[in-house]
Structures are given as C-alpha cells and as structure tokens.
Amino acid sequence: MTDAAPPIFRLSATLLSRGFALRPENEEDLPFLIRLYATTREAELAITGWSPEQKQAFVVSQFQAQHQFYRNQIPDCGFDVIECQGEQIGRLYLAPGRTRLNIVDIALTPEWCGQGIGTSILRALMETAEQSGRGVVIFVEKYNPALRLYRRLGFTEIQDVGMHFEMEWVPADASPVS
Numbered sequence: 001m002t003d004a005a006p007p008i009f010r011l012s013a014t015l016l017s018r019g020f021a022l023r024p025e026n027e028e029d030l031p032f033l034i035r036l037y038a039t040t041r042e043a044e045l046a047i048t049g050w051s052p053e054q055k056q057a058f059v060v061s062q063f064q065a066q067h068q069f070y071r072n073q074i075p076d077c078g079f080d081v082i083e084c085q086g087e088q089i090g091r092l093y094l095a096p097g098r099t100r101l102n103i104v105d106i107a108l109t110p111e112w113c114g115q116g117i118g119t120s121i122l123r124a125l126m127e128t129a130e131q132s133g134r135g136v137v138i139f140v141e142k143y144n145p146a147l148r149l150y151r152r153l154g155f156t157e158i159q160d161v162g163m164h165f166e167m168e169w170v171p172a173d174a175s176p177v178s
Helices: 013-017 027-046 052-073 117-131 147-152
Strands: 020-024 078-084 087-096 100-108 135-141 156-161 164-169
Touching: 013 020, 013 117, 027 052, 027 078, 027 087, 027 100, 078 117, 087 117, 100 117, 117 135, 117 147, 135 147, 147 164
Parallel strands: 100 135
Antiparallel strands: 020 078, 078 087, 087 100, 135 164, 156 164
C-alpha cells in the first residue's frame, strides 16, 4: 500500500475549506478500513445467525480478499482515505480510464452518511471527469440505498450484473462510451 498512484482527483475547494481531505492509504489504516468494510456488510450479515466472532472473521476474510484483488487486478488505481479534520471517515478508490473515471469503491462511515458529503465528492468527480472529456462509471449493489443518489445525479444503468448495476454518468455534451 505504500506505492500510491499519482492523484487522479482532488476534492473541491468547498470540501477542503470544511476540513475534508484525501490521502493515500497506508498500513496503519487497515483497522479503520476493516471497520468501514464491516459497516457495508451489516445488513447482509444481520440475517446469518452467526455469532459476533463469526461475523468478524468473515468480514476480515472478505476484506483481505477484496483488498488483495483490488491491488492485484486494477492497475493505476488510487486508494485514498477520506478524512475530516484528521479523522478517518471513508475511502475512495478511483481508477482512471481513457474514456472514463472508474469509481472502484466509495464508502463513508454511517455517521457521515446522509450529510451531503458523498454527493459533494461525486459532483466533484463528475466535474473532474467532464474537464478531461470523460464519463464516470461505478458498480452499485441493487439494494444499496445510494442507488437513488446515483440516479438523482444522472447516472444510468448500462448493465445488469447479477447483484449489481453498472452505472455510468456522461457529460451532457458527450455520448455514452461504454
């Protein structure tokens, strides 16, 4: 995790002025990243009947598999921690493509959800993409409440991939490039 890709994206001046920052992940972030990942799996694990210890072991195992997969299979991906006034509050994994920016993952801790932070980050990503003549793409789980946000921001489903939609946003003056 020490070989950080060059920055693909920078937060907007508005977010920066409010104390938000992006910085490359490092080994010391792993405990936070595992806790964050666990929050993204809570609903699905709630129905398993597993003990807290079993759930934790599953989360750690799945996080480690995802962590390795992303780093081994997604070249040039930027792995950033989102902070607010030095506090870790989320992650943004972004891979540049020739015709689009690929959001590999974006997640905020539950206490930071619903405050417009994700919307601000997505709008800034869209602006960055538009300035470089690209679109933005993301895979969104069909049961993810953020699906409404993506639709509201103009993302459209371009492919149904089992439990996910592949969604794309293209600038108004461009054609879909999927």
